[in-house]
Amino acid sequence: MSDSGKILKLIKDQEIEWVDLRFTDPKGKWQHLSMVASAVDDDQLNDGFMFDGSSIHGWKAINESDMILKPDLTATYIDPFSATPMLIVVCNVVEPSTGELYSRDPRSSATRDEAYLKATGIADTVYVGPEAEFFMFDDVRFEDSYATSFFKLDDIELPGNSGREYEGGNLAHRPRAKGGYFPVAPIDSAVDIRAEMVSTMLEMGLPCDKHHHEVAAAQHELGLTYGKLVETADRMQVYKYVVHMVAQAYGKTATFMPKPIAQDNGSGMHTHMSLWNGDTPLFAGNGYAGLSDTALYFIGGVIKHARSLNAFTNPTTNSYKRLVPGFEAPVLLAYSSRNRSASCRIPYGTGDKAKRVEFRFPDAMANPYLAYAAIMMAGLDGIQSRLHPGEAMDKNLYDLPPAELVNVPTVCGSLREALTNLTQDRAYLTKGDVFTDDQIDAYIELKWDEVMRWETTPSPVEFDMYYSW
Known part of the structure; x- marks a missing residue:
């Protein structure tokens, strides 16, 4: 049939x-x-x-x-x-x-990406495994109008509610700031909600393996396992849909905004990738952390193009409020084995089939088709150009002295900076017509609207800092 x-x-x-x-x-x-x-x-x-x-x-x-x-x-x-x-x-x-x-359809770009990979002869399959984090709240209010701009969040888990009077009493069990990873219930108040999210995704045919609370109060993650590039991007759209719908059914509201709360960790979408030819994993070898030269060149390509990739992997003005030091954010463009402070990590895995690389700077506001395809193209450029990423950095990058930090490249500090880099560094994306200049130009134009609105709108924090000068 x-x-x-x-x-x-x-x-x-x-x-x-x-x-x-x-x-x-x-x-x-x-x-x-x-x-x-x-x-x-x-x-x-x-x-x-x-x-x-x-x-x-x-x-x-x-x-x-x-x-x-x-x-x-x-x-x-x-x-x-x-x-x-x-x-x-x-x-x-x-x-x-x-x-x-x-040419401007994101899923079509990802489809062309998989076809281009096969045409290069480098590999026939790319596997992608995303880890998308999100927040859930009980109440969210915001307004941005002629003479008003504010937002207000509330959730039973927020640390600021420890002194609040609730009808029936304040039961007191809640995470502290940066303390949600991961005590059991009743501190973790959303076990059943996350379980229903995962059960729903399993019912829809998605491969899932776990769920857990994340570092911040009211922050969560579900375990969606790996698949082929387009297939995984489809699943990420289902993932977001299920998270929104199940949260709403429980009277809560979910967001994939990377940084809704200034004083706690933000949400990322750590993205694992590996290349295969048939049944042969191409990232396994005898180099650093058991990596092949192919894997190291792939890392080299991503590091080289990371600042233009940011326009796709971190595509909102809010994304760069997460990418700041002090909140476990992968700001520094370095790679390391099992070191979570590096923007590229080589996770521990048993056997060649588990060998993969994890890029930690993307967030879940990214269009999954464009983000995964763009990372893939950067990695392929690294392989084609034999771009070795240099020596690994196995020390805690958050504690490096200034003299060492100055030599480590960083991700972009703003969406404006990312769009400027994408304007200048795009040739690797247009190979094989995976992306087109017309598509990239249209995307940049779309995103400049967000930059200009953010940069020209007064914010409450500016009133706090400047009103009484």
């Missing part, structure tokens, strides 16, 4: 009422179009569905808006949150005038 035949049989057997076509915009947000299941036929599943692309920021103009949502019939999920049976179908975006994948 064809893939479309299997989908139509699934729709019939499970009495599916809606087919929800999901795609990802340039910023990384899942978008959707819901089709009545009985109106979906074999031709549409194979040829695609027309939609208006002009409504997506950074895509088509109104006079060239017609585009095609082309289903990937191997990427489908039953939606556990829909009131009536719904099948999620993940889509690429196709340009109707050419029939080619749309």
